Amino acid sequence: MHHFAYRGGELYAEDVPVSTLVAAYGTPLYVYSAATLRRHFTAFDSAFGGLPHLTCFSVKANSNLSVLKTLAAMGAGVDIVSGGELYRALAAGVAPEKIVYSGVGKRAAEIEQALTAGILMFNVESLGELERISAIAKRLGKTAQVSLRINPDVDPKTHPYISTGLKKNKFGLDIENSLAAYAKAMELPNITPVGIDCHIGSQLTSISPFLEALDKILTFREKLCAMGIVPRYLDLGGGLGIQYDEEDPPHPKEFGEALTKALGDLPMTLILEPGRVIVGNAGILVTEVVYTKKTPSKDFVIVDAAMNDLIRPSLYDSFHAIREVRPAGRETLNVDVVGPICESGDFLARDRDLPAVAPGELLAVYSAGAYGFTMSSNYNSRPRAAEVLVDGETVTVARRRETYEDLIALER
Numbered sequence: 001m002h003h004f005a006y007r008g009g010e011l012y013a014e015d016v017p018v019s020t021l022v023a024a025y026g027t028p029l030y031v032y033s034a035a036t037l038r039r040h041f042t043a044f045d046s047a048f049g050g051l052p053h054l055t056c057f058s059v060k061a062n063s064n065l066s067v068l069k070t071l072a073a074m075g076a077g078v079d080i081v082s083g084g085e086l087y088r089a090l091a092a093g094v095a096p097e098k099i100v101y102s103g104v105g106k107r108a109a110e111i112e113q114a115l116t117a118g119i120l121m122f123n124v125e126s127l128g129e130l131e132r133i134s135a136i137a138k139r140l141g142k143t144a145q146v147s148l149r150i151n152p153d154v155d156p157k158t159h160p161y162i163s164t165g166l167k168k169n170k171f172g173l174d175i176e177n178s179l180a181a182y183a184k185a186m187e188l189p190n191i192t193p194v195g196i197d198c199h200i201g202s203q204l205t206s207i208s209p210f211l212e213a214l215d216k217i218l219t220f221r222e223k224l225c226a227m228g229i230v231p232r233y234l235d236l237g238g239g240l241g242i243q244y245d246e247e248d249p250p251h252p253k254e255f256g257e258a259l260t261k262a263l264g265d266l267p268m269t270l271i272l273e274p275g276r277v278i279v280g281n282a283g284i285l286v287t288e289v290v291y292t293k294k295t296p297s298k299d300f301v302i303v304d305a306a307m308n309d310l311i312r313p314s315l316y317d318s319f320h321a322i323r324e325v326r327p328a329g330r331e332t333l334n335v336d337v338v339g340p341i342c343e344s345g346d347f348l349a350r351d352r353d354l355p356a357v358a359p360g361e362l363l364a365v366y367s368a369g370a371y372g373f374t375m376s377s378n379y380n381s382r383p384r385a386a387e388v389l390v391d392g393e394t395v396t397v398a399r400r401r402e403t404y405e406d407l408i409a410l411e412r
């Protein structure tokens, strides 16, 4: 459920007509709905109400300060994967003791930054990282709480680029050698292993891979307890999918019930790292039709948003619903919706039935709130889109549109 709906023949973001936003801020324009963010966060977080838990929003899905502030105000923690994301989270007012830090390539300066900020824990992905955190914590006179990220070798049945829990993936420690890694963590100075972590992939549309991973993790936990290491935290990562097209992902409530049942009354705090499920359907990308073009083999709708604004279709061949901002009840045509970038991979939709739109009209690309703006770039020297956050009738410019001056500001 989201708060982008038609009223009187035109698309609204909550109580504001999308065309009004475009008149003020131009296109391409990312529009987020605060009510949707809050609704999704509450639906997810309350699904785990029966367990001690911490919901840590995955910042890489959408790292805009206004989005982070909205979630932080609801008590959300965050999962970060870089020093830059830590900086943003702290700037948005996220409590350091609600920050977990994942990622395979944490650099020394980032580790120091996180220890100084006093984050809850590091999700450690290699022995080298473990040693490095220990050394830095020792130098700073601090103790680092860590979970080791276990790769449970579970197939999440999603796009290969967003599968992370298979043996062949670069993430985590293989489950066979992880006991030794915990033993090492016990020996190293200034490190306390406090939990177990895993994250098997993104856009999962079924609960069973999560349960399969949890089962392996719980077996692993028993061995760990037998070694005298009793984890207080169990981090199951993110990955719950959303509906882009025909998918039918489980509702967070169903997900929460299944995990609550599987965990029984184990004395652990569950950590969850949802990204997409919170913010994916809380955002649209609004774009203007620049030209329509007929070729002998295809009809094209050329719009002013491109792969630099939303790379998901090009990168993952992913589907985003596209609808008119002002539906006019015309016949449909089968078209490719493409951007102005000089790449054949620059498309937002291919072979899509769309009403026969004309130049100057506005289209809304749905489900663009997650991995949309955060994956955007300046390719073809295109200034990045503006982002606005709508809350009822209130509009916040969450990020102003980049200018040509911004494009060259760091160059000489």
Ligand SMILES: *Cc1c(COP(=O)(O)O)cnc(C)c1O
Pocket (backbone or CB within 6 Å): 058, 060, 061, 079, 081, 102, 103, 199, 201, 202, 203, 237, 238, 239, 240, 273, 274, 275, 276, 277, 370
């Ligand atoms: C990307 C990521 C997430 C969030 O994944 P979603 O599919 O957006 O929920 C959570 N944890 C880690 C470690 C990640 O890399």
